[in-house]
Amino acid sequence: MKVSALKKIMLFIPALLLWGSAIEISNSSTSARAATTTHASNIAQNIAPFNYDKYAIVLSQYVNDRGLVNYEELKQKRQILDDFNAAIGAVSPAAYQSWTDNAKIAFLINAYNSLTLQSIIDNYPTKSIRNIPGVWKIRKFNVAGQQMTLDQIEHQILRKEFNQPKIHVALVCAANSCPFLRREPFTAEKLDAQLDDQSQTFLAQTNNFRIDRPNNRVYLSSIFKWFGEDFEPTYGQSENIQGLNNKETAVINYVSQYLSAEDRQYLMQGGYDVKYSNYDWSLNEM
DSSP states (O other): OHHHHHHHHHHHHHHHHHHHHHHHHHHHHHHHHHHHHHHHHHHHHHHSOOOOHHHHHHHHHHBOTTSOBOHHHHHHTOHHHHHHHHHHHHSOHHHHHHSOHHHHHHHHHHHHHHHHHHHHHHSOSOSBGGGSTTTTTTOOEEETTEEEOHHIIIIIIIHHHOOOGGGGGTOOOSBTTSOOOOSSOOOTTTHHHHHHHHHHHHHTSTTTEEEETTTTEEEEOHHHHHHGGGGHHHHOOSSOOTTOOHHHHHHHHHHHTTSOHHHHHHHHHOOSEEEEOOOOOBBOBO
C-alpha cells in the first residue's frame, strides 16, 4: 500500500509543476499587458494637444477686433485667465518635448501673451507696461514645469531654438505699437496661416510699414530695428538690395511678400532710405 501511494504522489507532482508554470506565465502576461497599457497611456498623454479653450474665451470676451484689451473687466473676472496660466505651468517637460516645433511655438506665443495679460491686471491701472518693475526680466512664471521670465520665453527659447521670425508679429507686449492681440489662440495646425495673417494685419498699419515715395523713404516698425537679424536666415540674400544692409534687405524681403506688385517692385529696386517709426508704449486698452 505504501509503494502504491508513493507512485500516485510521484505521478501527481508533474501535474502540479505544470499548473504552477501556467499560473506564472499567466501572471507575467498580465503584468506585461498592464505595463504596455500604462506606457501607451503615458505616450498618448504626452502627445495630446494642449487645451486652449479657456484662453479662447478670454480672447473672445475681452479683446476687440483692433487687438485692444478691456483690462478693467478682465481684472474683475480674472479666474478663467488664472486657470489657463496655471495649466501652462502644469505641462510636464516630457509632454512639451514630445510636441512638434509648431506646437511648441504656438504654446510659447500663447504663454507669453497670456502671462503678459496677467502682468497687466496684477498691476492695473497702469498707463504702460514699462511702469511695472521687472516685468520682463524679474517676474517669473511657471511654464511647462520651469520658472521663466517673459524675456526668457522670447529671447532664450523662441528666438534661439526656432527659426521663425514671424513670432515678432505675434508676441504682444501690451503696447499700442505692438502687433494686435489675436482674438483666437495660436495652434500647431493653423500656425503658419495665423502668422501670415498676423503679418498682413501688422504691415497694413502705417506706423509699421509705409512707403514715402516723394522723399524716397520706407518707414518700418521699430520691431524690425530691434529684431531684424532674426529675419536674415530665412529672408536674407547673397547680394543686398541697393543701399540696404543685411538686416534691412532681409526685412524688406519678408515685408514684400505681403504687398502689391507695384510696392514690391519699388522695394526691390532699392535706392531709398529706411527709417524706423517711434514706438508707442502706452497701454493697448479699450
